Amino acid sequence: MNTDWRSHLVTGASTALVLVDIQNSFFHPAGSNYYEAATEIVPNLHRLLRRARASDRLVVHVSEQHRPDVEDFEYAKLPEHCIVGSHDAAFFKGFGPAGNSNEFLIDKRRMSAFFATDLDLLLREKSISRLVIAGVKANVCVRATVQDAFSLGYRCLVPRQAVNSNRPHLADAALEDIDRYMGWAVTLAEAEDALS
Amino acid sequence: MNTDWRSHLVTGASTALVLVDIQNSFFHPAGSNYYEAATEIVPNLHRLLRRARASDRLVVHVSEQHRPDVEDFEYAKLPEHCIVGSHDAAFFKGFGPAGNSNEFLIDKRRMSAFFATDLDLLLREKSISRLVIAGVKANVCVRATVQDAFSLGYRCLVPRQAVNSNRPHLADAALEDIDRYMGWAVTLAEAEDALS
Amino acid sequence: MNTDWRSHLVTGASTALVLVDIQNSFFHPAGSNYYEAATEIVPNLHRLLRRARASDRLVVHVSEQHRPDVEDFEYAKLPEHCIVGSHDAAFFKGFGPAGNSNEFLIDKRRMSAFFATDLDLLLREKSISRLVIAGVKANVCVRATVQDAFSLGYRCLVPRQAVNSNRPHLADAALEDIDRYMGWAVTLAEAEDALS
Amino acid sequence: MNTDWRSHLVTGASTALVLVDIQNSFFHPAGSNYYEAATEIVPNLHRLLRRARASDRLVVHVSEQHRPDVEDFEYAKLPEHCIVGSHDAAFFKGFGPAGNSNEFLIDKRRMSAFFATDLDLLLREKSISRLVIAGVKANVCVRATVQDAFSLGYRCLVPRQAVNSNRPHLADAALEDIDRYMGWAVTLAEAEDALS
Numbered sequence: 001m002n003t004d005w006r007s008h009l010v011t012g013a014s015t016a017l018v019l020v021d022i023q024n025s026f027f028h029p030a031g032s033n034y035y036e037a038a039t040e041i042v043p044n045l046h047r048l049l050r051r052a053r054a055s056d057r058l059v060v061h062v063s064e065q066h067r068p069d070v071e072d073f074e075y076a077k078l079p080e081h082c083i084v085g086s087h088d089a090a091f092f093k094g095f096g097p098a099g100n101s102n103e104f105l106i107d108k109r110r111m112s113a114f115f116a117t118d119l120d121l122l123l124r125e126k127s128i129s130r131l132v133i134a135g136v137k138a139n140v141c142v143r144a145t146v147q148d149a150f151s152l153g154y155r156c157l158v159p160r161q162a163v164n165s166n167r168p169h170l171a172d173a174a175l176e177d178i179d180r181y182m183g184w185a186v187t188l189a190e191a192e193d194a195l196s
Numbered sequence: 197m198n199t200d201w202r203s204h205l206v207t208g209a210s211t212a213l214v215l216v217d218i219q220n221s222f223f224h225p226a227g228s229n230y231y232e233a234a235t236e237i238v239p240n241l242h243r244l245l246r247r248a249r250a251s252d253r254l255v256v257h258v259s260e261q262h263r264p265d266v267e268d269f270e271y272a273k274l275p276e277h278c279i280v281g282s283h284d285a286a287f288f289k290g291f292g293p294a295g296n297s298n299e300f301l302i303d304k305r306r307m308s309a310f311f312a313t314d315l316d317l318l319l320r321e322k323s324i325s326r327l328v329i330a331g332v333k334a335n336v337c338v339r340a341t342v343q344d345a346f347s348l349g350y351r352c353l354v355p356r357q358a359v360n361s362n363r364p365h366l367a368d369a370a371l372e373d374i375d376r377y378m379g380w381a382v383t384l385a386e387a388e389d390a391l392s
Numbered sequence: 393m394n395t396d397w398r399s400h401l402v403t404g405a406s407t408a409l410v411l412v413d414i415q416n417s418f419f420h421p422a423g424s425n426y427y428e429a430a431t432e433i434v435p436n437l438h439r440l441l442r443r444a445r446a447s448d449r450l451v452v453h454v455s456e457q458h459r460p461d462v463e464d465f466e467y468a469k470l471p472e473h474c475i476v477g478s479h480d481a482a483f484f485k486g487f488g489p490a491g492n493s494n495e496f497l498i499d500k501r502r503m504s505a506f507f508a509t510d511l512d513l514l515l516r517e518k519s520i521s522r523l524v525i526a527g528v529k530a531n532v533c534v535r536a537t538v539q540d541a542f543s544l545g546y547r548c549l550v551p552r553q554a555v556n557s558n559r560p561h562l563a564d565a566a567l568e569d570i571d572r573y574m575g576w577a578v579t580l581a582e583a584e585d586a587l588s
Numbered sequence: 589m590n591t592d593w594r595s596h597l598v599t600g601a602s603t604a605l606v607l608v609d610i611q612n613s614f615f616h617p618a619g620s621n622y623y624e625a626a627t628e629i630v631p632n633l634h635r636l637l638r639r640a641r642a643s644d645r646l647v648v649h650v651s652e653q654h655r656p657d658v659e660d661f662e663y664a665k666l667p668e669h670c671i672v673g674s675h676d677a678a679f680f681k682g683f684g685p686a687g688n689s690n691e692f693l694i695d696k697r698r699m700s701a702f703f704a705t706d707l708d709l710l711l712r713e714k715s716i717s718r719l720v721i722a723g724v725k726a727n728v729c730v731r732a733t734v735q736d737a738f739s740l741g742y743r744c745l746v747p748r749q750a751v752n753s754n755r756p757h758l759a760d761a762a763l764e765d766i767d768r769y770m771g772w773a774v775t776l777a778e779a780e781d782a783l784s
Contacts, residue, residue: 069689070713073349077377101657109706110347111377116706118697124545125658139373147340151306153269153516173369177335181273181307265493266517297461305510312510314501320741321462349712465741469769502739503769531765539732543698545661565761569727573665573699 013130013155015194016058016123017048019095020113020135020142023063025082027092027136032081035166038136044162044188046094048134051195058102058126060119062135062145065089065107072109111144120152130155132191133183134162138171146182156183159191209326209351211390212254212319213244215291216309216331216338219259221278223288223332228277231362234332240358240384242290244330247391254298254322256315258331258341261285261303268305307340316348326351328387329379330358334367342378352379355387405522405547407586408450408515409440411487412505412527412534415455417474419484419528424473427558430528436554436580438486440526443587450494450518452511454527454537457481457499464501503536512544522547524583525575526554530563538574548575551583601718601743603782604646604711605636607683608701608723608730611651613670615680615724620669623754626724632750632776634682636722639783646690646714648707650723650733653677653695660697699732708740718743720779721771722750726759734770744771747779 022045025031026038052059064082066072066089072080082089084107097103106119113119123131131154133146142163146156158178165171179185186194218241221227222234248255260278262268262285268276278285280303293299302315309315319327327350329342338359342352354374361367375381382390414437417423418430444451456474458464458481464472474481476499489495498511505511515523523546525538534555538548550570557563571577578586610633613619614626640647652670654660654677660668670677672695685691694707701707711719719742721734730751734744746766753759767773774782 067692067710069692070710073346073709073713076351077346077379104655104657109709111343112347115347116709118704121545121661121697121704122655122658125661139369140377144343147307147343150269150273151308151311153513155272167372170369170373173335173366174373176363177366177370181336183273263496263514265496266514269513269517300459300461305513312513314508317465317501317508317741318459318462321465349709465738468743469738469771503735504739507739531761532769536735539699539735542661542665543700543703547664559764562761562765565727565758566765568755569758569762573728575665 014126014128015130015132016060016126016128017052017195018060018062018113018131018133018145019045019049020062020133020145021064022061022092022095022135023082023088024090024092025064025088028087030087032088037164037166041162041164044159045134047188048132048159048162048191048195051192053098055196056102057195058104058128060104060106060122061091061095061097062106062108062113063089063091064109064141066109074109111141112148113141113145114148114152123154128154130157130194132157132159132194134159134191136163137165138163139165139167139174143174143178146178150182157186157191157194158183159188160185161188162191210322210324211326211328212256212322212324213248213391214256214258214309214327214329214341215241215245216258216329216341217260218257218288218291218331219278219284220286220288221260221284224283226283228284233360233362237358237360240355241330243384244328244355244358244387244391247388249294251392252298253391254300254324256300256302256318257287257291257293258302258304258309259285259287260305260337262305270305307337308344309337309341310344310348319350324350326353326390328353328355328390330355330387332359333361334359335361335363335370339370339374342374346378353382353387353390354379355384356381357384358387406520407522407524408452408518408520409444409587410452410454410505410523410525410537411437411441412454412525412537413456414453414484414487414527415474415480416482416484417456417480420479422479424480429556429558433554433556436551437526439580440524440551440554440583440587443584445490447588448494449587450496450520452496452498452514453483453487453489454498454500454505455481455483456501456533458501466501503533504540505533505537506540506544515546520546522549522586524549524551524586526551526583528555529557530555531557531559531566535566535570538570542574549578549583549586550575551580552577553580554583602716603718603720604648604714604716605640605783606648606650606701606719606721606733607633607637608650608721608733609652610680610683610723611670611676612678612680613652613676618675620676625752625754629750629752632747633722635776636720636747636750636779636783639780641686643784644690645783646692646716648692648694648710649679649683649685650694650696650701651677651679652697652729654697662697699729700736701729701733702736702740711742716742718745718782720745720747720782722747722779724751725753726751727753727755727762731762731766734766738770745774745779745782746771747776748773749776750779
């Protein structure tokens with residue numbers, strides 16, 4: 001399979017790194033959705049980011065940003081979270097745009113980074129056809145973003161060591177579904193190659 | 197939780213039944229994606245359909261219908277499937293619209309029934325706020341449809357006995373994710389009540 | 393301006409012909425929205441279609457197709473029109489797909505051919521970047537389609553002699569707006585060149 | 589016609605004010621797209637805003653905000669404009685959110701305020717069904733926003749004295765099209781009533 005997508009994709013594919021929800025809410029001990037395992041992927045997320053920056057790849061920093069004063073439909077299932085301006089909503093230390101011209105912010109208030117945002121428009125304008133998608137949670141916002149990306153025609157690589165979840169069995173199932181139906185679950189090294 | 201959504205939703209919620217991919221491809225022994233367990237939910241799907249019809253509820257018959265002569269982006273991961281006019285693409289015997297004015301077709305070519313279709317528009321025009329979503333596969337098209345429905349603000353009830361998958365562990369994970377993040381995994385009786 | 397788009401666009405642009413609403417409703421004397429001037433562009437529409445077919449260009453046949461049994465939101469302003477299966481909704485004689493593999497149907501129920509349809513998906517899958525858009529009415533469905541096409545990044549050529557309206561001053565204003573803000577109002581010959 | 593929409597809409601319609609592109613670019617003498625006539629509608633825009641605030645109506649402040657470092661598809665036709673952080677992109681003096689909980693920002697980079705934004709989601713969450721849409725230009729961003737709003741099912745009122753254009757004949761045509769096909773061109777007093 002990997003051989004397959006590589007031979008198919010490596011030539012001419014323009015690849016971006018999409019980092020999903022690397023925010024205090026999940027990564028900072030004081031965060032509302034903090035879980036200890038999240039911190040385990042931080043070094044790998046840094047490796048991807050360094051590689052993307054070294055190669056001048058497009059980097060999209062996606063974060064959950066809910067509007068204050070809105071009874072968001074999501075609150076039918078989830079508690080209020082990541083309100084604009086809160087500590088939870090801020091990027092975890094060491095993440096967020098570096099200030100160069102290849103890095104962009106996408107604020108979202110749904111699981112998918114494509115929902116009600118200009119992410120697809122941005123990627124089209126930048127002629128991107130392949131995405132490395134990493135971050136948290138594998139079974140929630142990462143998967144939802146992969147679903148939309150695949151539906152729109154992007155080739156999605158998800159490095160197994162750069163996504164996880166507070167419920168490992170759900171992360172495993174998400175990666176199996178992604179690899180079967182929507183993209184390619186790859187090693188960190190393969191993801192780094194794709195960003196080189 | 198169930199108590200909660202009931203008290204919250206039962207009053208005034210206008211509910212539709214959305215049947216996902218009840219097609220030969222999955223249910224007919226000659227279908228390309230046939231798996232034996234699929235047939236186990238057929239009686240329950242009929243129960244939901246009978247109840248919805250008895251109560252004059254809106255019924256949406258969703259099916260996978262791929263255009264011939266298109267190299268569909270999905271084929272990057274999946275073999276060609278459910279081409280318009282094929283045996284695979286036809287509704288499984290006993291399903292499909294009955295010809296009354298409350299039943300509608302949605303042809304889709306992505307996992308989610310909302311992607312590149314007029315389903316959201318139709319549901320808005322019919323003042324629907326709650327969906328009972330059933331069919332196959334729990335972890336693929338059912339889940340993808342729930343994801344979009346929830347993102348758009350619909351309350352989604354997924355009857356556990358009226359969805360499944362050829363890989364039960366993936367169906368279980370999907371139902372757990374749905375119930376945690378996107379909707380309510382309910383009993384068949386609860387789904388029937390919601391359609392009454 | 394024309395020189396400009398040519399030099400900019402002619403190389404490598406993959407071009408499709410999009411025919412908007414060439415239906416009995418507008419073109420047939422018994423149609424509900426018939427206006428005599430519509431028939432004046434018929435020969436030019438045929439010229440475009442012949443050229444596109446001769447060059448194996450993608451042709452998209454867009455038509456208004458409203459669902460029966462739906463109180464369509466459009467009816468807040470407009471009378472019921474072009475119900476699926478009606479004489480009004482059928483293609484005008486000589487139009488509609490020829491049955492070859494380059495011609496596709498898009499059924500719409502809004503002014504824009506992109507709204508709640510898979511047109512954008514289809515065009516992406518076919519690697520189309522430029523559209524020749526013709527048909528009726530210049531100030532309604534043609535313009536609305538150009539608006540969305542431009543927003544999505546397509547280059548839109550609208551041949552002045554292959555669009556019109558029952559109200560010529562509104563067609564003139566639409567063409568001026570299109571040429572200023574959204575695309576290029578061109579001659580028939582220029583549109584034919586783009587399809588060659 | 590007005591009688592008609594009133595009787596139809598006044599009961600139970602929840603109405604928001606949508607102000608389109610009241611930015612330095614159009615209204616400030618140093619703005620890139622400044623035209624003198626724009627300032628003529630400023631007092632009327634203030635009247636609408638005062639009325640909406642007095643009645644605690646939702647107010648949406650829409651503005652053009654283009655990302656730096658993106659070769660925006662719009663630049664195929666238009667010069668670079670309203671880059672985030674520029675003087676052009678800032679609200680014209682006296683406009684923009686007042687800081688209360690009923691006022692929201694929508695940043696857009698297409699003509700329609702609905703394109704690649706969360707405006708539709710916000711309006712749904714706030715149970716809005718009717719919009720008073722005012723600002724500039726009548727034939728460009730106002731009209732495009734009305735087109736999408738109508739397509740999505742909102743009832744759109746456009747006060748003639750609170751929209752205009754640097755090209756009056758194009759504003760007139762836009763208002764005629766809006767009133768015929770997409771909404772209701774109303775007096776300032778009627779718009780104020782709808783916001784009361």
